[in-house]
Amino acid sequence: MLKSLKLLLLSGLVTASLPGYCANQNLENSVQYLTGDTRLACEAILCLSSAYRPSECSPSLNRYFSIDDKKARKKIRKRKNFLNKCPAGDTANANLWMSLIDSISESAEICTADGLNQYTASTAYDAAGAIRYTYRSNQLPSFCTRYWDHEWTYFEKQHLPVYIGSPELRGFWSEPADQAKAQDRFDRWVVQYRDYLSRMQRYRDCQQDENRTCRKPHLSWTHPITE
Structure with missing residues (x-):
């Protein structure tokens, strides 16, 4: 539970209120005894442990996500090292603490709609076999589930990314707040895509007749x- 995480941070000389429980409190005043990267690391852990991220989270999250590397594993390790700057004084919960740091560093960036749209993407041919497109799986990576279900994180279902459509029809991930617009966009796209498939079939039928001039259809959207 997040209350346990709060107590652990308290024992490490951090007095903080988690956004998920005290969204109306000022996070800027919640870490009283730390400065620099140590303070930012603790604030980043709190902000990344729930879906509630007020504006006070911006400095720590900007610092966290600015840590980068060309290789994914190195980036994860660098971000983990940064989060480990936050002191944790409760040795009885050391394993939970370490697993939380692992989950955040591995999952916080990927387990969003934008992150999943990149992580689950691969290239495939469309049903007409004419063009290549980006195929996105609707299967969640297991590390996202571990992150959201961790004992010290708080993610309600209505705040988690949702999958729109189906993979074979170029489905994609959306944030819950954008779900209605994303579904409407997908539904409209499917109508024109099915029309394209029909025209593509007529084009192939036309090619069987050497005396006919055939015009290959184009899928503009x-x-x-995106639209």
């Missing part, structure tokens, strides 16, 4: 993730 290639993916419903």
Whole structure:
């Protein structure tokens, strides 16, 4: 539970209120005894442990996500090292604490709609076999589930990314707040995509007749993730 995480941070000389429980409190005043990266690391852990991230989270999250590397594993390790700057004084909960740091560093960036749209993407041919497109799986990575279900994180279902459509029809991930617009965009895209498939079939039928001039159809709106 997040209350346990709060107590652990308290024991490490951090007095903080988790956004998920005290969204109306000022996070800027919640860490009283730490400065610099140590303070930012503790605030980042609190902010990344729930879906509630007030504006006071911006400095710590900007610092956390600015840590980068060309290689994914190195980036995760660098971010984990940064979070480990936050002191944790309760040795009885050391394993939970370490697993939380692991989950955040591995999952916080990927387990969003934008992150999942990148992580689950691969290239495939469309049903007409004419063009390549980005296929996005609707299967959540197991580390996202571990992150959201961790004993010291608080993520309600209505705050988690949702999958729109189906993979074979170029489905994609959306944030819950954008779900209605994303579904409407997908539904409209499917109508024109099915029309394209029908025209593509007629084009192939036309090619069987050497005496006919056939015009290959074009799919102008290639993916419903954007419009």
